[in-house]
Amino acid sequence: MRVVIAEDHSLLREGLVLLLTSAGHEVVAVASTGPEVLPALLEHRPDVAVIDVRMPPHFRDEGLRAALEARTKSSGLPVLVLSQYVEETYAAELLGGGASGVGYLLKERVGRVDDFLKALERVANGGTALDPEVVNELLTRRRGSPLDALTPRELEVLKLMAEGLDNTTIAGTLLITERSVSKHIGNVLLKLGLPPGDSGHRRVLAVLAYLNNR
Incomplete structure (x- = not known):
C-alpha cells in the first residue's frame, strides 16, 4: 500500500x-x-x-x-x-x-x-x-433501553462489531463458533431495530449510526 x-x-x-x-x-x-x-x-x-x-x-x-x-x-x-x-x-x-x-x-x-x-x-x-476505548465510551453513554436488553455475550459481540471486526475474528476473540457469532449478531440487530440483511462494513456502520444517534 x-x-x-x-x-x-x-x-x-x-x-x-x-x-x-x-x-x-x-x-x-x-x-x-x-x-x-x-x-x-x-x-x-x-x-x-x-x-x-x-x-x-x-x-x-x-x-x-x-x-x-x-x-x-x-x-x-x-x-x-x-x-x-x-x-x-x-x-x-x-x-x-x-x-x-x-x-x-x-x-x-x-x-x-x-x-x-x-x-x-x-x-x-x-x-x-x-x-475499543471509543466503543466503550459510546456504549456507556448510551446505556439504556434497548441496550439493556442485550445479554452480556451479545454486548461483547456488539463491541467487537463496532470496532469493525469480522465474524471469524469475533469468534476467535470470544472463543466461540462462527455460527454462534452469527446468531448473536442476529439477536443484536433485532433488539436494536437494525436491518438484518446487511453484513460486513455496512453492518458496522448501522451499529455506529445507532450508537451516535441515541
Whole structure:
C-alpha cells in the first residue's frame, strides 16, 4: 500500500515509517504540521493515510480537518486517524454520514503491531477500525433501553462489531463458533431495530449510526 503519514512527534513519525516499510508498504510522504497535510494527500493520492488529530501550529484538530477535506476532494480517501486520548466528538465526526474507509485509534495501539497493521489494511479496503476505548465510551453513554436488553455475550459481540471486526475474528476473540457469532449478531440487530440483511462494513456502520444517534 502507498501511505501518507501526518504526525508531528518525530519519534512516532519515524517509528511509523519504519513499521510500515518493514511490513512491505510504501510511505510516499510525511507531514509534520497541519498545513502540510492536505497538499501531501492531494498530491500523492495514497491508498491510505495515517493522520494525527492535533498538529502544529495550534494543536487543535488540524489533522482531522485536513483528513475530512481530503476525503471530500479525493473521493473518500481512506484515513486512519490517531489520537492521544479518547475524543468522542472527533470520532463521531469522522465516522458520520455513513463513511467508509475510516478508522480512529489511540496512539498506544500502534505498539500492538499486528493489530495496528490489520486495522490499517481494513481501512484501506473500505472498512472501519474504531478503538475499543471509543466503543466503550459510546456504549456507556448510551446505556439504556434497548441496550439493556442485550445479554452480556451479545454486548461483547456488539463491541467487537463496532470496532469493525469480522465474524471469524469475533469468534476467535470470544472463543466461540462462527455460527454462534452469527446468531448473536442476529439477536443484536433485532433488539436494536437494525436491518438484518446487511453484513460486513455496512453492518458496522448501522451499529455506529445507532450508537451516535441515541
